[in-house]
Every structure is written in C-alpha cells, then in structure tokens.
Amino acid sequence: MPYLLKSEPDKYSFDDLLRDGETTWDGISNNQALLTLRNMKKGDQLVIYHSNIGKEAVGTAKVVSVAMDPANPKIPIVRIKPVKRLKHPKPLADIREAAVFQGSILFRQFRLSVVPLTEEQYDWLTS
Secondary structure, three states, X not given: OOEEEEXXXXXXXXXXXXXXXOEEEOXXXXXXXXXXXXXXXXXXXXEEEEOOOOOEEEEEEEEEEEEEEOOEEEEEEEEEEEEEEEEEEEEHHHHHHOHHHOOOHHHHOOOOOEEEOOHHHHHHHHO
C-alpha cells in the first residue's frame, strides 16, 4: 500500500532525505498516524509532501524496515530511503481539485502527517 508522508521542509526536507540516503521517520504523536505507520511494510511506496512551506508533493521514497521500539511498543520505528524527486511536483491546489482525491482522508483530516493512499492516488501524484 502506498502512503503520503508530510514533512516540514525547514525541519526535514526531501533534499535532506536525498543527502542522508536513509532515515527513521519519527516525531509522530497522533494515534491514527502511529497506527498507519505500524501498518507499513518493507517495500511500501511513499510520496513525500512538503507541508507549511511549499505545500506540494516533491518526491518518492520506499519503506526499508518497520520494527517496534522496545522501549515503547506503541511507537513504530520506520526506516525509509529516497527513490526520486518528482519531475512535476504536485501543489496542494492541484491535489485538492483532482477527482481521485475527492473524499480522501487527506482533506477530511488534514492535520494527519501520515496518510494511506490508493494506488490511483499514488499514480496521480507520481505521474
């Protein structure tokens, strides 16, 4: 299943992920977002979305591993690596208007930092 991960680019951008080559996706405290992270599997496809600044989908990544934190079994340790920068970033306004996103949790619960996507939504974002 693909997912959209929101990141504030002034804190950790897609360029930072490209530079680092791999990172742990952490700093999530919302219970629904944590549940979504726990459901991720190695190899799942990701879209990185810059929130607050830029407000656009900018790149793709892949889940490297998912493990539970031994110190806190409710917190998943999700490692991701970059795949590629989108040739055509998708701004929020275009995403909001796209038929494939009508009724999406992305706009019903816009504060979620981890959002499951359908294959059609992933394909639209990455095309």
